[in-house]
Structures are given as structure tokens and as C-alpha cells.
Amino acid sequence: MALSIRILPVAALAVLALASPAQAIPELDQFLYVEVDVAWIGEDDEFYDDADDTSEPPSTSAISASVTIDDGEVASASAEAAYGVLKAKASAVAERSDAEHEARALAAFRDTITIGHNGTCDPGPCSGFVMFQFALSGSLGQTGEGFSSVQIDLLVDDIGEGYGEEIYSGASVVSELVPSAVVEFDFGVPFDVQFELRTEVQGVGSSDFFATAELTQIFVAGGEGTLTATSASGTDYSGFLLPEPTALVLIGFGLAGLGVVRRT
Numbered sequence: 001m002a003l004s005i006r007i008l009p010v011a012a013l014a015v016l017a018l019a020s021p022a023q024a025i026p027e028l029d030q031f032l033y034v035e036v037d038v039a040w041i042g043e044d045d046e047f048y049d050d051a052d053d054t055s056e057p058p059s060t061s062a063i064s065a066s067v068t069i070d071d072g073e074v075a076s077a078s079a080e081a082a083y084g085v086l087k088a089k090a091s092a093v094a095e096r097s098d099a100e101h102e103a104r105a106l107a108a109f110r111d112t113i114t115i116g117h118n119g120t121c122d123p124g125p126c127s128g129f130v131m132f133q134f135a136l137s138g139s140l141g142q143t144g145e146g147f148s149s150v151q152i153d154l155l156v157d158d159i160g161e162g163y164g165e166e167i168y169s170g171a172s173v174v175s176e177l178v179p180s181a182v183v184e185f186d187f188g189v190p191f192d193v194q195f196e197l198r199t200e201v202q203g204v205g206s207s208d209f210f211a212t213a214e215l216t217q218i219f220v221a222g223g224e225g226t227l228t229a230t231s232a233s234g235t236d237y238s239g240f241l242l243p244e245p246t247a248l249v250l251i252g253f254g255l256a257g258l259g260v261v262r263r264t
Contacts, residue, residue, distance in 0.1 A: 025108055025196065030057050030233045034065040035106045036077035038092070042099045047075075055081075057233040077199075081107040083235040084215040086197040090148075091208040100146075100204055108196040112232035115241070116188050119224020126187045128222025132156060132180040134195065136163065138211035141171040146203010150211045154180040155194040174211065187223050190232070217242045 026033055037050035051065040062085075066078035075092035086108065092101035115130065132154060140148040151164035161181040165174055185191050195215075201207030218240040220227055229237035 025110075025194075026054055028054075028056060028110065029192075030111050030231075031055065031109065032063050032081040032083065033106070033108045033110075034063055034079035034081050035104075036065050036067050036079050036090075037104050038067050038069050038075040038077050039102045040069050040075045040092070040099065041101070060234055075101045075103045077103040077105040079105040079107040081109050083109050083111060083231075083233055084237075084240075086152075086195065086213045087211070088150075088197050088199040089210040090199040090201045091206075091210075092201050092203075093206045100202075101207070102200070102202045103207075104198070104200045106196065106198050108194065110192065110194040111235060112190045112192050113237060114188060114190045114230050115185065115218075115220060115223075116228045116230070117223035118226050126223060127184055128187060128220055129182050130156065130185050130221075131182045131219045132193065132195075132215065133217045133219065134178045134213045135216045136174060136176045136178050136197075136211065136213045138199075138209060139171065139173045140165070140167050140199075140201075140207075140209035140211075142167050142169055142201075142203065142205070142207050144203055144205015146201065146205060146207055148201045148207045148209045149199065150174060150209060151196075151198045152178055152213050153194075153196040153198075154178065155192075155196075156180045156183045157185065157191040157193075159183050177216070178213070215240055219244050 032055040035052040040047045047069045049067040049069055051067050053063045053065045055063045060083055062082035064080040068076040077090045080087040088105035088107045090103035090105045092103045136152055142148045147166050147168045149166040153162040159181045163176055163178045197213045199209045199211050219242050221244050227241045227243055229241055
């Protein structure tokens with residue numbers, strides 16, 4: 001699996017090493033998944049809490065999870081996942097000089113999609129190029145020593161692309177259109193997609209981040225006639241399809257010769 005994450009340049013800072021396990025994605029063919037965990041550590045006391053939930057087809061209803069520690073100091077995290085929309089929030093306040101906090105939220109979904117068309121290809125099979133686009137929005141802030149961060153990973157046919165941002169002081173508003181890699185596919189042949197949104201806050205002081213990632217377009221180059229996009233989860237993605245000439249997909253997004261993944 002190839003993965004390329006674009007991280008905005010930030011100053012180096014030692015990160016807290018709180019005793020919480022790495023967030024893990026389930027090994028299922030299709031799923032909705034949310035996971036949240038929080039930790040608050042003082043000189044003489046410490047608190048931890050976590051929660052997660054998983055949903056598999058035929059259910060396509062959104063799922064959510066949330067946890068809160070409130071013992072004078074507060075740390076909370078929440079996440080929500082639906083096919084096409086991911087939400088994650090992490091926030092914490094540790095005003096005592098001996099207190100450190102961490103909060104993390106993860107929302108993800110995986111599906112198997114088949115893009116079809118009602119034209120003909122001679123000779124077949126008919127291939128094209130596809131790119132998924134998400135709108136990432138939110139705001140993050142940080143006071144004291146620590147950081148707030150957001151990361152979105154977009155995997156199409158196991159080819160990864162993404163975006164991330166970290167802030168160590170002050171406030172920032174995030175508003176980005178995040179594209180996946182441009183991937184070659186065959187019409188009528190299923191391929192897997194997996195999309196993940198993470199937020200995390202750590203440090204001493206107050207940290208807060210809320211993010212939403214929403215699928216806005218599926219750009220498709222190639223094929224003839226009317227396009228369709230069915231899925232193993234039962235979600236109909238046809239409303240997101242935007243047919244484009246191959247040149248616009250490859251050149252218009254500045255990816256010609258660079259970000260295109262072709263079958264060998």
C-alpha cells in the first residue's frame with residue numbers, strides 16, 4: 001500500500017507519550033468505524049477512557065462514539081461515521097501545571113464500489129480514471145505546551161493520498177478540498193475505497209479541534225453514456241459522479257505524469 005500524506009510545515013516539539021494504544025482499523029471488507037480515547041495525567045492521579053463501535057452492511061445507518069473525563073480537568077472526544085461523511089472532535093483542558101492531557105478521535109468507512117456505464121467498448125474491458133474529492137472543514141486551537149492536529153487519509157484501490165495539519169500555538173481554520181490519487185480502473189469491475197479522519201490534541205493548557213470530511217465529487221474520465229456507482233454496502237454513489245474528459249482529470253488537477261496510478 002502506497003501512502004502519501006501532505007503535512008504543513010510546523011515547528012518541532014516533543015510529543016507527550018501517554019499510555020494509550022494506537023488506533024486500529026478493523027479488517028473487514030466493508031464497514032463504518034469510530035474510535036475515541038482520552039487520557040488526563042496529573043502528578044498524583046490519572047484517568048483514561050475509550051470507546052469504539054463498528055457497523056457492517058446491510059446496515060448503512062451512521063454510528064457514533066464519545067467519551068468524557070471531567071474531574072476538575074476535562075478531556076473529551078467524539079466521532080461519527082456514515083458512508084460519505086466523517087466527523088471527529090477532540091478537546092481537552094488542563095489548567096494545572098502538573099496536568100497533561102490527550103484526546104483522540106477516529107472516524108472511517110470502507111466500501112467496495114463498481115462504476116458502470118451504458119456505452120460499449122470494443123475491444124473490452126473499458127477502462128477509465130477515477131478521483132474522489134472530500135471537503136475537509138473545521139477549526140483547531142492550542143494554548144500552553146502541546147499540539148492539535150487533523151489528518152485525512154484517502155485510499156482508492158489501496159493507493160493512498162491525504163492531508164494533515166498541526167498547530168502548536170494559537171488558532172487555525174481548516175477549509176480544504178482534499179483529492180485522492182487518480183487511479184485507473186475498469187468499468188464494471190469492483191474496487192475498494194477506504195477513507196479515514198483523525199483528530200488529536202495533546203499537551204498542557206487547552207486544546208480543541210472539530211473536523212468534518214464530506215465526499216463531494218467522484219471525478220470519472222472514460223466510459224460512454226450514463227455513469228452509475230453502486231456499492232457492496234448498498235450505498236448509491238451515483239449522485240457524486242462527475243464525468244470529465246481524461247485531459248481535465250489529469251491536467252486540470254496538476255497530476256499528469258505524477259499522481260496517476262496505472263495498472264500494469
